[in-house]
Every structure is written in structure tokens, then in C-alpha cells.
Amino acid sequence: MQDQRSNRAGKSLGGRTLAYVLMVIVTALWGAPILWMLVTSIKPESEIYAYPPAWMPDAPTLQAYAALFQRFPMLTWFRNSAVVGVLTTMLTLAVDALAAYPLARMQFPGRRVVMGVIFATFLLPYELLFVPLFLGLNSYGLVDSIFSLTVPASANAFGVFLLTQFFQAVPRELEDAAVMDGCSRFGFFWRILLPLTKPGLATVAIFTFVASWNNFFWPLIATNSDETRTLPVGLATLVGGAGMSMKQSVLMASAVVATLPTAIFFLALQRHFVRGIAATGIKG
């Protein structure tokens, strides 16, 4: 990304120095909270509130992690989040890719209307939907189920929008040739279009998974037992509960555990994140 750039602001030595000073400040401001979270999670009790605060623990320990997993159903929450994340991602990918294909590559009556309605939901504050969704799912006895956490979230406009752009970039000749060779539309979609647009599918998969992993408000409403509760909702019960004072090291350990999967995901596949956000600007 940066290779093609020339040195706009930093031509002079002064400009360059200023840029580096600013970069150090930015790194400190954005990195310090994350680092503090890590450092605190491995501090023994006696060091947590040391004054002045120490960035290196004297006697690092994993006590806080042990306490966290002993006292809270972390593994259940973790498993729920993973199941919900994977199912939501698979369902979203399937449904969004199927929908994006005709929107990107076919002419049919109603196409503009369908696209307009789907993309208008970019501007919709989803919180509006939660009361009717809850009532509807409740009347079918589906609240507090994996269904309520996965299926309703799968009709998102982001995946359709992104995949439409990727699908449009595939040359028309390929499709014509495939059809002439007796390939059905679905055959072309499945055997040619999808393999050619793997980067787009990966971007959608990553975004959907991270959004699902971090989703808070809907699972807060739609779950009421540890059997279905996801990590964000479970973790929120660690704080704010009346009279519950949790050690900061345990809280920070919970933060590390919750962040680790998506952080690894992100560091491994960073360019997909960047491309996806740049294409739509939609978070989650």
C-alpha cells in the first residue's frame, strides 16, 4: 500500500522528524491500553494497584486466568460465541453470495428496487428492529436459542454490497463461454464465479465473524441463560453487578481471552479488513 506513495509531508528533515514524533505519540496512545490490559492480566494481586504503575510485572502469574475460568462459565460463553460466529458467517456467505450474483450480473425487472431497498438498510438503526424481532421470536418460543442469534443477523446488506462489486469485476466472456459449453447459471456461479472471487468471500467472512463475535445488544436481549449467552454478554455481567467487585487482573484476563481470537484473525488477514472497510465504511 505504501510503496507507491511519495514523501509528501516529510520532504524536509524537520517535517520527517515531526512525522516520527507524531507516530510515536499515536502508537503510545492507541497501544498503551491494549498493552496495559495484557500486563495487568499477568500481575499478581500485590502488584495490580502499585504506585507508580509498573509496565513490567515483577512476578508474572496466570492466577487471574485460572480464577476467571474457575468462577465463570467462560468455556460455555466462548463456545457459544464460536458456534454463533461460525454459523452466522456460513449462512451469511451462502445467502449473500446467491443474492449478489443476479444483482451483479443479470438484468431483470425489479433489480433496481431490490438493490435500493437492501442498501437503504445501511442507514437503518437496527435497534429499531429489536422490539418486534423479540416479540416475533418469543411467540414462536425461539428466544434464548442459537436460531435467534444466527438467522436474523444473516440478512445483512454489507455482504451483498461487497460481493456485488467483486462479482461485477469478473469478465462477461467467461460466463458466456461457460453457458455455451452447457454450464447452468448455478454451475457457473458455483464452479467459476465463487473460486474467482475468493478474496471477496474472505473479506465478507472475516467481517461477519468479527461483527458476530463482538455483537452485544441483540444477544443481550435474546439470551437469558448461560447455555446460549455469548462472550460479550457474559463479560458484561462481570462488571456492573451490584456489590460485585472483581479484581482488575481477572477483568483484564477476560479482556485478553475475548480479544485474542479476533486479534489473531485480524493480524493474519489484515489486508482483507482494510479492503472491506475501505469499500463500504460499514463497521460490523
Next chain:
Amino acid sequence: MTSVASRPAGRSMARRASAREGGPVRSGMTLVAYLFLSPYLALFIAFMLLPTLAAVGISFMRWDILGTPEFIGLDNYRQIFADPLFLTAIKNTFYFVFLTAIPMVVLGLALAMLLDQKLNGTAFVRTVVFLPYVVMVSTVGILWGWLFDKGTGLVNYYLTTIGIEPIAWLKDPHWSMPALAITTIWWTVNTNMIIFLAALQDIPEELHDAATLDGAGPWHRFVYITLPLLRPAMALVTALTIINGWRVFGQAYVMTQGGPEASTFVIVQYIYLTAFQNFEMGPAAAAGVVLLLITLVFSLAQMKLMKAI
């Protein structure tokens, strides 16, 4: 898409052109298209379109979890607008939008410009700034809840080293909302930065070179080249920042539970409280519709403003 346009002209060129202009629809294609669309449309109608319409419907009804729904006109709206807590929530959410919108846009652009330069280490700094994106809101709240602690938090520690008296941040109604705003900026400014970065990289290098040859300094190049070409990105970033600002909830719920003295009680928390703790679905739906209308008005106003500039 450019790859399509630059293919050598061929037999299918004409057909493609006619397809673009909405030319003759091949028979059977409509059915195929809707077959592909049907799973998405089914989910979309069931979980997006109908709930949206239902939300509007419920806002005109008396609807408790038990008992038969009953049409009551605008009573729910009268009720929430007579409720001081709802008015407080609107005021607080507006304050949050006010505190975050300008810094999120300006800082997002500033970070993008800083990290768009060809200097060693920009990729690393971009990663660091982007990392909070993958941190979930409960974790953000837990982490910053401690950083802002009056006695043991890092923020006050570093403030006292430069001679500022400790602030009770989350326990002080005057500072609780600014603390939430700072947390939110740290958490989400990276999205704006990435959009601006992508837009900056679309600006042809030659424009800057030519302007430099003509004697334009960095400031003039910024004002007369960069800013005008960033207008679409600016519009997108501003709209998203404002809409997401009105939707704030998780940070407030985890860090302050709406307090102290309801100083961080926001609209979405009002919906949550009304619907899922007091089980008054009608007024909660009405509050949701008000939220929708507010974000619509802000989006439209912002679009008008962007056109005018």
C-alpha cells in the same frame, strides 16, 4: 470493473452494452434471478422489512407481553415525550454525537494523512491504531472503565504527572460523557482512518507534483487538492459517524450503566429499559421510531450540507 472495460472488444461487447442499458431481458432470466435472490429475500423480509414495519405499527399500539394489542394512536409518543428520562436520553445522546462527530472526522483524516506517507513504520502504526477495531464493546468498557478510575487509573496517573488534579471521570456527571467520547474515539476512529486512507491513495500523485512545481505549499495543496477530492469520503465518514453516534449503547451500558445521575443515559438504553425491563413494548417501539427519524433527519441535513459546500 476496470478489468472488464479494458478487455479487447469482442463478439459479446454489444450484448454487454445492451445489458448495461437494460436492453432486452432474456426469457427465463427473471425467474433464475429471483431463484438466486429468494433465500436472501426471505430472510430480509422476515427479519428486516417486516420488523421495521412492525416497529412502526407497535409504536401506535398498547402492547404488553401479555394481553391483546390495542390501537391507541399517538399515545405512546405522548407518553415518551412527557417522560423526563426520554428527554434526558435525547439530550445526552445529542451531546455524545456533538462530542464525537468532529474529533472522529478530523482525527480520522489527520491519522490517515500521517500514515499515508512513505516513512518507515507507518504500517506498524496503522496496525496499532486499527487493533481496537477487533476489541468487543464489553472489553472496551471493562478496560477503559479501569483506565478512567479516579484512584488507580492510568489516565489520572499520567495527568497528575503533568500537574492536573485527578478527575473522577466516570463518577462525575460532568466528565462521564467526555470519558465515553474519548473511549469511543479510541475504539472506532480507525474505521474513519481507513476510509480516508483509501481515498487519499486514489488521488493521483501528479496533481500534487504539478501543484508543487507551480509553487504551492503543503497547506495550499491540502486545501485546493486533497480536501476537494476527499469530499465523497468525507460525506461517508460524517454520515456513518453521526448515525453510529446516535446508536451508542454498549459503552455506556458497561462503563457507567447510564449514570452517574443519568448523565450517560442514551436513547438505546431507554429502548432497552422500556422494552426489556419494564416490558412496555409500545413506548419502546415509539422511541425506536424517534431514533430512526433523528438519524434520517441528520443524514439528510448532512447530505444537503455536503452538497452546499
